[in-house]
Amino acid sequence: MIYLKHNIVPIVTFVTILFFFASCYYDNEEALYPMLNSSCDTTNVTFSGTIVPILTNSCYSCHSDANAAFGANVHLQTITDVQTNSAKLIVSIQQTGTKPMPPGGKLNTCSITQFDIWIKTGMPNN
Secondary structure: OHHHHHHHHHHHHHHHHHHHHHHOOOOOHHHHOHHHHOOOOOOOOOHHHHHHHHHHHHOHHHHOOOOHHHHOOOOOOOHHHHHHOHHHHHHHHOOOOOOOOOOOOOOOHHHHHHHHHHHHOOOOOO
16 A cells, blocks of 8 residues: 555656646647648639738738728738738738737638739739
């Protein structure tokens, strides 16, 4: 019985640590189920058809002309605004910079890829 009393603390500690590390597992839906994201169009990326809907859904609440005061006075309403802020924008939406955007959570991989493609193809007004 004395042997058990002296070994119970290390055993409980070991089991607790083991449980902690086993329970700290995280994957996002896109990594777990890549087939669900098969509808991502990366061949026909356009400003009006691809980028504006992303901006409308995720950015305009703080970065439209009407609301830019809430978004550090960064305007993303026109193509010129987006082109001017493109370097900061891609870093922010990839959440690799100091100011990750959108603040409510990361854009999905498809939207980030589409933004990146649009920027790398010269940010055409199409």
